[in-house]
Amino acid sequence: MILTTPAKLALRVVALVYLAVLLAFPILTILWRTFAPGLDVFWASIRTPAAISALNLSLLIVAIVVPLNVVFGVVTALVLVRGRFPGRRLLSGVVDLPFAVSPIVVGVALIMLWGSQGWFGGLETLGIRVIFSVPGMVIATIFVTLPFVVREVEPVLREIGTEQEQAATTLGASGWQTFSRITLPAIRWGLTYGIVLTVARALGEFGAVIMVSSGFPGVSQTLTLLVHSRYIDDHNTYGAYAAATLLMMIAIVTLLLMTLLDRKRPAAHFAPTPARSHS
């Protein structure tokens, strides 16, 4: 297509105006509204007791979810790549399921399983409360982040094959030695990428978590729930802006990390799946 300069310019302007109206101007506005009263006001707003406990709960959830996702994610990827068994494609489909489920639907499904009226409702009579408590929020976060590690490690495992591992085993390495000296170093960047995606999503998840949280400030509020309750319940609009800006800064750091890691990963396999989205 050979466009005249005015036509080219017109297309460029339309695209940039759309991006400005939808993306750039709102982001500039929230930054301005957050920082206009001064950095100390912003700092004070994200250092209130409720904000600190929300940050702590968010980090606690990340600290539980990431190791579980790493262990089960790597094992699942190994099974999907190396396993030869009937139903392997079905299992692979199950790994993708969380991408297709609305966060609110995740919350309802977990209530139907773990809630007091649910299939595992008996746990509550034993004194183990899952829904409207931290375990429920952890399980909800695992549900929505489950595919990340698997889907990032899987292509790397497929690429490296098993020859080096077989060589190591032939030379007398134990199973654990083979894994920690051969497999793990090979998948480390894919795994790191998966962990970054998991952390970002775990910190940012809202819909699934709010459904299974009791939402008490200072007890069961994550950072995202804090933004919501400051805006809706406390009518503390500035507080909501400040907490949202904090989350936005975390998101931008994540984006930078992902860009850096993308260069380290073998064979870029970018495909726009809902993977990167849906918090």
Next chain:
Amino acid sequence: MTAATLTRRTPRTSKPAAFGGVSGLTLGVVTLWLSLIVLLPLAALVVASLEGGWAGFWDAVTAPVALAALGTTIGISAAVAVLNVATGTLIAWVLVRDEFHGKRIVDALIDLPFALPTIVASIVLLSLYGPSSPIGIELNATRWGVGVALAFVTLPFVVRSVQPVLIELETDVEQAAASLGAGNWTVFRRVILPSLTPAILSGGGLAFARAIGEYGSVVLIGGNIPRETQVASQYIQQQIEIDRPVNAAAVSVVLLAISFSTLLALRAIAARGHERQEAVR
């Protein structure tokens, strides 16, 4: 290392494993984990939606407010998907074929909606288009507000699926067509668009599937007005709050069915595209 250890270890690798390179125990653990986290909750959801039998399910889904919420969701999501098809293709074209200062910054900006938590998207939009809007445009509690929120969170889908195809697209066919006297519009319609269509469809479909279930970005700006701006996810949340779990589960199953069938359709289209490519070769 001695020869003895070598011979001792060798049989382990040559032993035929039951499921390829994976032990039955590992397979069992993975199946159990996926079932506990993913399958059992969804099964419990489906069973709960049928607690009142098919009639109960049907009543829950066809309750006027539920139908209105589903209608609003599907209508606005479809409109946003169409909007994305147009703007996303345009943005991808500008990013690939145009040159200007700051293009790389614009390119990086596209990913931001995927990186931002959805509740942050809501607040970000409210700071400009909410009550006390600095430019006097208040979209909160309107369908426009819902549409803007959904357009924000789905922005990257079409751009990021069209962009790589456009980069790969050779310009010689376009030049040939142009030299044979084809106008720009004809070149776009006959040469460029056919190669982009699968990517555009897939991006638009993903955007639609995402918009259908969206909650966080809509919750603050949408206003949650029943029969007007309430989307299906908000209706579901409300039904849980007023202790009508069967209604919540039934509408959840409908949402699931819509997004699954959208994604399956996309997969089928993609598979057909691959077959056609193979046939050409």
